[in-house]
Amino acid sequence: MMNSATMLENQLKYVNKAFWRNPASAFFTFSFPLMFLVIFTSLLGHHSISPQRGITVDVSTYYVASMAAYAVITACYNNIAIGLAIQRDSGVLKRTRGTPIPSGVFILGRLIHALFVAVILVVITAAYGKFFYHASLPTGTPLVEFLIMLLVGTLTFCALGFAITCVIPNADAAPAVVNASILPLLFLSGVFIPITSTAPSWLIWIGRIFPVRHFVLGMDAGFVGTTFNWMDVLIVAAWGLGAFLLSYRFFTWEPKR
Amino acid sequence: MDSRHSGIAISVKGLKKSYGKNAALRGVDLEIRQGEIFALLGPNGAGKTTFVEILEGFRRRDGGEVSVLGIDPDHQPMALKTQIGIVLQSTGMDRYLNVAETVKMYSNYYPHPRPVDEILALVGLDAKRNERVLRLSGGQQRRLDVAIALAGNPDLLFLDEPTTGFDPSARREVWEVIKNLRALGKTVVLTTHFMDEAQYLADRLAIIANGHIVAEGNPETLAGRDRMLATVHFSLPEGVTPPPQLEVTTKVGTAFEVKTTKVTQDLYELTSWALGASVDLVDLRVDRPTLEDVYLELTAVGAVSGSKEEK
Numbered sequence: 001m002m003n004s005a006t007m008l009e010n011q012l013k014y015v016n017k018a019f020w021r022n023p024a025s026a027f028f029t030f031s032f033p034l035m036f037l038v039i040f041t042s043l044l045g046h047h048s049i050s051p052q053r054g055i056t057v058d059v060s061t062y063y064v065a066s067m068a069a070y071a072v073i074t075a076c077y078n079n080i081a082i083g084l085a086i087q088r089d090s091g092v093l094k095r096t097r098g099t100p101i102p103s104g105v106f107i108l109g110r111l112i113h114a115l116f117v118a119v120i121l122v123v124i125t126a127a128y129g130k131f132f133y134h135a136s137l138p139t140g141t142p143l144v145e146f147l148i149m150l151l152v153g154t155l156t157f158c159a160l161g162f163a164i165t166c167v168i169p170n171a172d173a174a175p176a177v178v179n180a181s182i183l184p185l186l187f188l189s190g191v192f193i194p195i196t197s198t199a200p201s202w203l204i205w206i207g208r209i210f211p212v213r214h215f216v217l218g219m220d221a222g223f224v225g226t227t228f229n230w231m232d233v234l235i236v237a238a239w240g241l242g243a244f245l246l247s248y249r250f251f252t253w254e255p256k257r
Numbered sequence: 258m259d260s261r262h263s264g265i266a267i268s269v270k271g272l273k274k275s276y277g278k279n280a281a282l283r284g285v286d287l288e289i290r291q292g293e294i295f296a297l298l299g300p301n302g303a304g305k306t307t308f309v310e311i312l313e314g315f316r317r318r319d320g321g322e323v324s325v326l327g328i329d330p331d332h333q334p335m336a337l338k339t340q341i342g343i344v345l346q347s348t349g350m351d352r353y354l355n356v357a358e359t360v361k362m363y364s365n366y367y368p369h370p371r372p373v374d375e376i377l378a379l380v381g382l383d384a385k386r387n388e389r390v391l392r393l394s395g396g397q398q399r400r401l402d403v404a405i406a407l408a409g410n411p412d413l414l415f416l417d418e419p420t421t422g423f424d425p426s427a428r429r430e431v432w433e434v435i436k437n438l439r440a441l442g443k444t445v446v447l448t449t450h451f452m453d454e455a456q457y458l459a460d461r462l463a464i465i466a467n468g469h470i471v472a473e474g475n476p477e478t479l480a481g482r483d484r485m486l487a488t489v490h491f492s493l494p495e496g497v498t499p500p501p502q503l504e505v506t507t508k509v510g511t512a513f514e515v516k517t518t519k520v521t522q523d524l525y526e527l528t529s530w531a532l533g534a535s536v537d538l539v540d541l542r543v544d545r546p547t548l549e550d551v552y553l554e555l556t557a558v559g560a561v562s563g564s565k566e567e568k
Contacts, residue, residue, distance in 0.1 A: 011365075
């Protein structure tokens with residue numbers, strides 16, 4: 001097709017404009033994770049926990065990693081699923097389908113924008129942790145590992161956002177479906193409350209099946225100093241691939257009747 | 258320009274489309290000329306939207322031949338999309354962009370866009386160019402829809418029920434914009450279920466019912482309505498009787514109706530008599546069967562061959 005790169009650049013510009021001007025998306029995506037970070041670290045900041053045998057860290061450091069993971073999930077999964085469901089319902093997607101922009105360029109615009117927002121959020125979260133709690137930031141190999149996990153996680157949660165849009169019946173149901181599918185997992189995966197060795201094994205197993213826990217573990221490794229496990233990256237990537245294939249097959253551009 | 262006007266923009270032969278067991282289109286033949294405003298009328302569920310969405314490339318046909326600007330929508334959807342503009346029934350757009358940004362965004366999708374300022378002037382939104390979409394009225398949003406459809410400077414525009422749900426002044430706004438498109442030499446295909454809309458805008462129209470075209474022609478002569486009996490209505494003061502030359506068909510109180518094939522002559526008799534007798538012909542008017550009368554007759558249940566198969 002014509003000049004897909006120019007088209008993509010243009011698309012990104014307007015997705016970004018619309019994002020920051022929409023109070024709901026800017027607030028829930030951007031302010032929420034940062035607000036939780038401030039609340040959790042202020043409440044629990046000076047306790048310490050042991051996320052892995054032999055490692056003890058400040059709760060604040062733990063939450064910097066957790067909230068960075070949470071921010072990525074909101075920016076990608078929640079934001080894409082709710083945004084696309086609204087655009088599909090109101091006819092924006094169908095209109096777009098009637099113009100010559102390739103679907104890939106349109107989808108990629110959303111994806112890159114989500115990645116961009118996720119990176120900003122991670123940077124702010126890390127800076128906050130560093131500045132107020134002297135949380136340690138990854139350098140060297142852990143930094144590379146961390147960035148790989150971040151990239152894979154971003155792509156996966158975007159793909160999951162596209163996939164869940166296929167089962168969201170309409171825009172009104174979007175926030176409910178999205179939150180019902182992600183909130184329990186965030187708790188089961190130790191994002192809000194650290195999972196300790198006393199947690200029941202069924203809970204730990206549910207966490208292990210889904211991608212959130214593995215993503216959080218990968219992000220933790222960078223900040224907290226726990227062991228980085230490539231298996232976590234693989235499992236997250238597998239979920240992403242599955243979600244991509246499902247959305248490729250089932251994604252619709254027209255409102256569901 | 259002139260050669261394009263004589264050309265055919267859309268040609269459809271034997272078009273068929275079914276959804277499961279329900280036949281939406283049962284063999285439609287239609288030609289739409291370049292540069293005309295063509296209205297497709299029909300009740301809800303008659304197959305209007307299916308028909309138009311096949312032409313636009315949103316749906317694939319089951320059978321028949323379709324050529325839109327010389328392109329088969331099933332085979333070259335991308336080539337077609339660069340040359341047409343579509344206004345859908347719903348006016349979905351990003352509410353947080355402003356008017357100029359919205360048009361600019363869409364024009365970047367096309368190889369030969371029309372300048373944004375020119376488009377905004379055409380649809381009368383130049384004064385609103387910096388207004389956020391969410392602050393526009395219904396009529397203004399519809400005009401922005403048309404502006405978006407013009408972004409790629411298409412030769413052919415599809416408008417699907419452009420004024421459904423609008424108040425009269427918003428409808429007028431949109432109508433004026435559509436009329437302007439004719440002056441640009443665009444071909445416009447319009448679906449509607451408003452007779453006045455078709456009558457005001459269309460050069461030619463077709464009525465679709467039960468998946469068939471049941472009538473086709475220009476709004477004035479559709480289904481021979483110009484040759485049907487006209488009715489002259491007038492009222493006279495109490496006790497005054499109309500001239501004997503007039504054959505009054507019905508009389509209710511002081512109101513008279515004359516059904517006639519010779520309108521000019523009867524009007525002459527009536528008005529010259531009235532002038533002579535110093536009678537003021539309050540509410541004198543001449544009616545022909547309206548487009549709506551013709552439409553209702555053609556789309557009535559059982560009026561169409563093949564309608565017996567339906568449910």
